[in-house]
């Protein structure tokens with residue numbers, strides 16, 4: 340959503356800009372793919388779809404790597420977003436990202452600049468002071484229907500069952516709306532020895548607050564499905580380093 344609006348503005352500023360999207364095929368909701376097609380009509384310009392030469396979906400990556408996510412990120416983002424972008428980009432490229440002026444998102448851009456100092460990059464929405472609420476309103480004004488996952492309560496258009504999320508509310512929502520994806524992640528968790536969700540917090544012996552990690556099938560049946568937008572970010576080209 341944010342990147343969609345950012346790209347529209349970047350193209351108005353520079354019609355020669357190249358809109359690029361990482362195609363994650365069936366990892367995302369079909370309506371999210373419809374949204375990309377609609378954006379092409381809005382822009383009046385083709386969106387370049389980048390693909391991994393090796394994997395089609397995030398499940399292909401998980402099954403091959405036998406890993407979901409951890410402290411150093413998620414292999415799906417590395418394989419399906421980071422690597423294809425590295426193959427595509429030129430050192431001279433100026434990257435425009437869809438980070439918004441919302442506090443957490445703005446901090447994510449700061450992190451991006453710190454992590455990749457040699458990359459030429461801008462965040463036009465931050466420069467204009469536009470928040471996520473603003474980008475949704477702008478799309479509405481232009482008659483662009485947002486992906487249906489937002490209407491279901493998802494905080495972003497990430498893959499269904501994004502391994503970057505450790506929010507029990509998010510996973511309770513996935514269990515409710517996409518039970519087959521929930522069951523698949525639950526099975527993958529067990530086979531790969533992962534614990535995707537933070538079930539609570541406690542103090543360790545030194546008094547430091549630590550997360551209580553658990554598996555998806557430990558989420559209570561009455562867990563709230565209300566997900567706050569700020570719980571975790573969207574999955575940009577670089578989100579291999581942003582797993583929560």
Ligand code: SF4
Pocket residue numbers: 366397413415416419497498500501502503573574578
């Ligand atoms: S949205 Fe989540 S599941 Fe999809 S590629 Fe990014 S980190 Fe992986």
